[in-house]
Amino acid sequence: MKKKIRIFNLITIKDLASLTNVRKEEIIKICSSLGIKVSVYQRLDYELLTLVASDLGYEVELIDKQIIRRNKARISRDPVIILLGHVDHGKTSLLDYIKRSKVNYEEYGGITQNIGVYKVNINKNNSLTFIDTPGHEAFLAMRYRGTQITDLAVVVIAIDEDIMQHTNEAINNAKAVGIPIIFAFNKIDKKNSDIDKIRRKLAERNLLVEDWGGAYQSQEISAKYGIGIDKLIEKIILEAELLDLKSSQEKAVGSIIESSLNKENGYTATIIIKDGILTLGDYLLVGEIFGKVIKILDERGNQLKYVRPSRPVLIFGLNGAPATGDIFHSYKTETEFQKRFSYKNLLKKEPDLRFETKPSEKLNLIIKADLNGSLEALTEVLEKIILNNKKINLIYKSIGNINESDVLLADTYKAMIVGFKVKISSAAQKIANKKKILIKLYNIIYKIDKKLKEFLSNNSKRAELIYGRAKIKTFFTIRKLGIVAGCIVLEGKMVINSKLKLKRDNQSFYIGKLTSLKTFKKDVNLVKKGCECGINIKNINNIKIGDIIEAYKEI
Incomplete structure (x- = not known):
């Protein structure tokens, strides 16, 4: 069978x-x-x-x-291109030049100036839709989901600098999603530019550009002066032609780029259709948000009766503000919509369910370490692990503390994060708690192989929800109680009857239960960030001032 x-x-x-x-x-x-x-x-x-x-x-x-x-009955559609790269490497300058040279700049006011989505008519036969991803942390989710709604990525690298952290994140995310990458080597007008240095560093990561006999297209440009941009556009069009992008002519499916609420218009959303045609009067379903499309505006503010794929438009009529990157589906009749809405509710506990097949033979993994040498050693150890016929599938690795980008990437690819001598930012921990991302920190490389195998064998479906962290400021011993630690809560909250870990230098050395929690000698159920408290720790005698108490539960 x-x-x-x-x-x-x-x-x-x-x-x-x-x-x-x-x-x-x-x-x-x-x-x-x-x-x-x-x-x-x-x-x-x-x-x-x-x-x-x-x-x-x-x-x-x-x-x-x-x-x-x-x-x-599928028809050709225009490609959607995402511009990625480090802050100040020239993404927006590149797009500004394309707009000025290819379209009437004044046409692009209103919604496009706020959301960074632009439809550019290159010639009579070709139009391109660009998404200029904002660099602010609040838009990290858009950046990672963005490569899933786009057809190809242009990674902009300033050749007078280096391949920076955001550039590495962008490349890894585009590779993991599986969309083609074109490299734009920017700022060739600078005297201190070293293009071969960038090519060499890409080659070290197995990203060999065509100029060096590889598979990745690249183009030297100056976004400031427009040098090489026409050739870059030609390469984008060529790459898009190879993809042979098609769309149906029926129900629309696409992504939310931005949404807002104002007194005059109610909830509005800027969208890009990936497949199908959206018509005025269609019903839209975005997660648990829905509505009837009562108005469609193009980038110039003109009202439309319908919109084809790959074009950014503003729609009116939803009953809420969907999140950036959310997927929408359209329905022609209220009956059809109600049927699908009911079915959607049945699946809302598992909104990402797409298919059933045999168990995966890979364990997706993200690695963060303090130094490059540590990173390579850790990578070598982890790549050798095979557990229950599962091999390590390394999604991304880099040096530095675990941040929001890492957690969002882990959520996208259902990956585990392993860190060596690094910390987790409080913002990243909040996202990890919410999305139940498994994060394991280690301090000694030679112990990782054994500990990780033990953990995965016994806890393959277990993750930890971190309530909060407190720092020990002082402690004393009471004969019948054991050690009582005077602490200040650094993050989150301390919760009575939660599990607790004692950590030193990011390494756990004790696991117990938080059975006693006091403020000013009064028993309490929780203590919030910034407040002092007393915590009773039993059966241990080697704590130090500065140790961290982590309150958590297993999920």
Whole structure:
């Protein structure tokens, strides 16, 4: 009996490879044997998907039978490009030059100036939609979800500087999602520019550009003076043509770019349609937010009756403000909408459910360390671990403390984070708690292999919800009680009857239970950040001033 793959939408070769644990090259070879030439990022139509899956021993079940019908009348669509890179390396300057040279700049006021989404008419045959990702931390979620709603990424690198942390994050995120990358080497007008240094550092990460015989397109540019930008656009168009982007002409599916609320218009949302056509009067469902589309505005403020894929528009009529990156679906009738809304509610406990297949043979992992030498040693240790037939799939590695970007990336790819001699920012910890991301910190490399194997064997489905952390300022011993520590709460809160860990230099050395919590000699149930408290710690005699008490529960 064949195993079953259940999907809501047509998938790419990369997706199918992940679901079946078969190499992408093998699937491409099967397609070639059928006389069909395909790329890694190309979506397989239903007939081809069924044939290839059958050859691999799988049966395909489409949850939405409409897909088969929609696939028969597909039309070409424009590509959506995301601009990524480090702050001040020239992403916005590049886009500003493209706008000035290719369109009437005054046309792009209103919503586009606020959200950084632009449709640019290159010529009579080609239009491109650009997303300029903001660098502020509040938009980290948009940046990571953004590469999932876009077709290709342009990574801008200032060659008078270096490949910075945000650049590394951008490259890893685009690679993990599986979209093509084009490198734009900016600031070639600077005298101290060293292009080969950047090419060499990319090559060290197995990112070999075409100029050096590799597969990644690149272009030297000056966003300030417009040098090389026409050639960059030509390469973007060429890459998009290879993707052979298509769309149906029926129900719209797309992503929220931004949303807001004002007294005059109520809730509004800026969207990009990825597939299908949105028509005035359609019903929209975005998670638990919904509504009827009562107005559509283009980038110039003109009202539209319908909108095709890859074009940013502003819509009116939702009953709430959806989050940036959320996926929406449209429905033509209220009856159809109500049916799907009810079905959606049944799945809301598992909103990311897409398919059923055999268990994964990979453990997705993100590694952070204090130094490059430590990072490489840690990588070597972890890549050798095979547990219950699971191999390590390294999503991302870098030096530095664990931040929001790391946690969001872990959430996107259902990954675990392992840190060596690093800390977790309070903002990152909050996101990890909310999204139940598993994070393990270590201080001694040679112990990691054993400890991680033990942890994964015994706790493969266990994570920790951190309530808070307190620092020990003083302590004393009471004969019948044991040690009582005088503490100040640094983050979150201390909660009675939670589990507790004692940590020194990020390394746990004691696990117990928080059974006694006092403020001013009064028993309390919790103590919040910034407040002092007394915590009774039993069966230990080696604590020090400065040790950290972590209150948590297992989930």
